Amino acid sequence: MIRPGRLGLGGVVIAGALALSGAGLLRGHAGASPARAQGLPPARLPAPPPSGVMGFVVENFVPTIVPGMDSCPHGTAPRLREEYLRTLTADEAARLRRKENEKELTNLWHAYAFGAGGTNICSQPDRFQHALFPPVESKFAYGLDLDGDASGGGGKDGCAHGKFVSPDGLSGIDNQEYRAMGCELELRGNDGSGGDSLTGMKQFHTSGEWTQVILLKNVHSLVKDDDVEVIYANTADRPEIDNKGNFLRGLSFTVADKGARHRNVLKGHIRDGVLTTDPADIRLAETWGQGGARDIRGNRTQYHYLKGRLRLAFEPDGSLRGLVGGYRPLFDVIVSTSLGGAGSALVAGIDCSAQLAGLRKYADGARDPRTGQCTAISSAMRIEAVPAFINDLPTSTETALK
């Protein structure tokens, strides 16, 4: 049934892309924060479109970091070679560091990546007991208050953990994934401005392999509205980009049930230009580049956010900026490097075993009542979405929330 506020078009609900884009094709970001602590003042908020339908294509979906090296006073997590050397006596480590012993050192630290029965630290990270990396030591992080427990006790089905404060002043932030992984070189980069994970995610996203779209229905006010339907989904349609890599606005995308795509139906609320959604399972397609089934880069996995939710602010230029957060199953966090197997360890020097151990230590969600251990970890990704026309095919509901 087509409710008031929807634009029914032959069984298809299509979102008016530019309904809010009073600034037309203008680009730009209102500050560095991925999510506003406060929404825009009502005077600066545009009126919602008469149809009540708004569409967006997600332009950026990247891990959040608070830039700088203050969070990681010990530097970034060591590469596997350095980790191995730390297991040795100082004299032996010094001997192996000498140039003439480089080959011997290489053989040894490569061997450190393997275990009995041909296992390796990335394909079977749970079979190894390597030292944890230093966590993020700052109290600042971006994210959402997922458990509503300001004490850090973890709520009824979580585990005790430290709370962060967001740089723009929101307290009670849960982002233990950031705590565990925030000093990884891939995330933080050499100078703290962000590593390959950030640029790589942008490239993956731009490739259109798993384009995300957001469709808002039943929007009557951007100041106060408690009954907004939010479709957060993947589409097989690729975005078009300009010569700077920005997504073009006002293109059409279709949410279909073809392939490993997902369509999450969420209940949203709007307060003063900020949209939040009630907790729900959110699943989104995740691929690692383009490739065949035998190629790691073609592997399809998924982002799975338990008790996931969105917090997105409406921007004056018509875009949405904010976060998706929730609890991720621990292994999901390192699935990419794990799929890389020994290559991740030997080529990139990543210690998946240490990563998994860190994730286990800081896990704060989905506590197993039997073991008392938490099996998921709080997480957040930064989202930036630009206006688009979204064709929401009803048949897609078959894939929703699977």
Add this chain to the structure above:
Amino acid sequence: MTRSGLLPRGLVALGAGAVLVAALSAHGAAGAGGDVASTAARFAGPRITGLRRLTEAQYRNTIADIFGPDIRVAGRFEPIVRPVHELIASGARDSSVSPSGLEQLDAIGRGVAAQVFDDKHRALFLPCQPHDEAAPDESCARAALLPLGRYLFRRPLTDAEGNGYVAMAGAAARTAHSFDKGLELGLAAMLESPQFLYIVETAQPDPQHPGVLVLDDYSRASRLSYTLWNTTPDAALLASAASGRLHDPAVLAATAAKMVKSPRFEDGIRAFFADMLLFERFDSLSKDPIIFPYFNSEVAAAMPEQMLRTITDHLLTRDGDYRQLFLTGHTFMTRALGGLYQVPVHKDKGWEPYQFAPGADRAGLLGQAGFLAIYSQTGRSSPTLRGRAIRELLLCQPVPNPPGNVNFTAVQDVKNRAMPTARVRLAAHMTDENCAGCHRLTDPLGLSLERFDGIGGWRTTENGAVIDPAGKLDKQDFSGAEGLGKLLAASPDASQCVASRALEYVRGQPSDDADAMVESLDSHFAASGYRIRALFLDAVTQPQVWEVKEPPLGAPTHLSLLER
């Protein structure tokens, strides 16, 4: 060429191929020029009175119709040069083929011939089995080549032609030890012949009007077919020509009426408007991707197609009033175009109908991205180019070319905040009286379209300044594309212009000397409610359209190998 009575130069070059120019006179000995009456009196049989080179689209359509759509036509065609203020259809009469163009046509023809007689298609075109696959077989070659020749030359082959191509196939079969290779060469020679590459128009004395030459039946069949369907005459049309019935005005009218009702008339209308609106500009359309990120190869390909779909949908599918073409909100979209127009598109592939909302100012053709893009510069819009296109193409009012020493500095300085809009910049440019005369004709029209950028994207400001879409057509003020569309729809010049172009398209020569015919056509066009089918039906059934006012071609300067 026909106006001068001389052979096109290219035909001499074509003579280097298998068939030489003398083949053109196969219907009889060509005579010297002279006035129509004396010419008619001097010659009793049909005479060559004109040659119209096939356009690339006509070539491709012809090959597809004769041999099937799966036969690939691979190669680059030398374009037909458009005479100033005329149609390519007129330019085709004066179009020669350069040596390199001939090489291309040779390669294309050989490619087609090879496919026709390959294992996949051979059985379709070979009605007999040769006695020996590795040797010539004259009767089988004749059975294969002559029917094809009739379709390719749009008339039966003369004995000399038939014997020549059969002999050529035999010689090649002997050399190559392959009957099929012989056929290939014979067919390739036909495809390279001026009889195929040019629509050869022949005339004969009009028995009803002594002293007047009129096109003969086969020429009528070709003209009807290439005008109305943009392709070669089909079997029925050739049969009508063979029976001599196309001379009968009633049969001609009935035949033409059937043709304009056929779905294939869409091909003719597409070709006509592509010619009238200078679609060759799309071939070299380029835009600065930094300035226009929505422009890409998909959009470039979709622009002309959108215009043609809009035209044919309005004029044929809806049988609409031509004048409403400047106002219709109906069009078609692809995903790529949807981004440019900033409108939703449901289908992820292909086209879907779209109707602009009232007040969108996307009125008819003038609001279409294709029209706006080809009459713009690479990095900016151009009120002058747009205004000139409207004057010349839609109103048939030629605008002189700019002088060679124009200072364009003010117009090109698009980032100058002191002159933020094109209106301001052009006003500065028009302080030069040398320029002002023509700009007064063009700019007041083009400025009304300034809310469309250089690729037809919508905008309301330029350099932060609000764009004023006010315009003026002669003494009438209007606003925006819709205002302009309304004035064009009401303008008698616009309907008379398309009537004039239709006549030019049919005859392959400008209508400057045919005021009475144009007025008659326009009058009938109005009476039909400005329906395009009625216009073309009227244009091809006017008796004067078939009259030949010019002297026939001179004597051939080369002999055909086939006649040696």
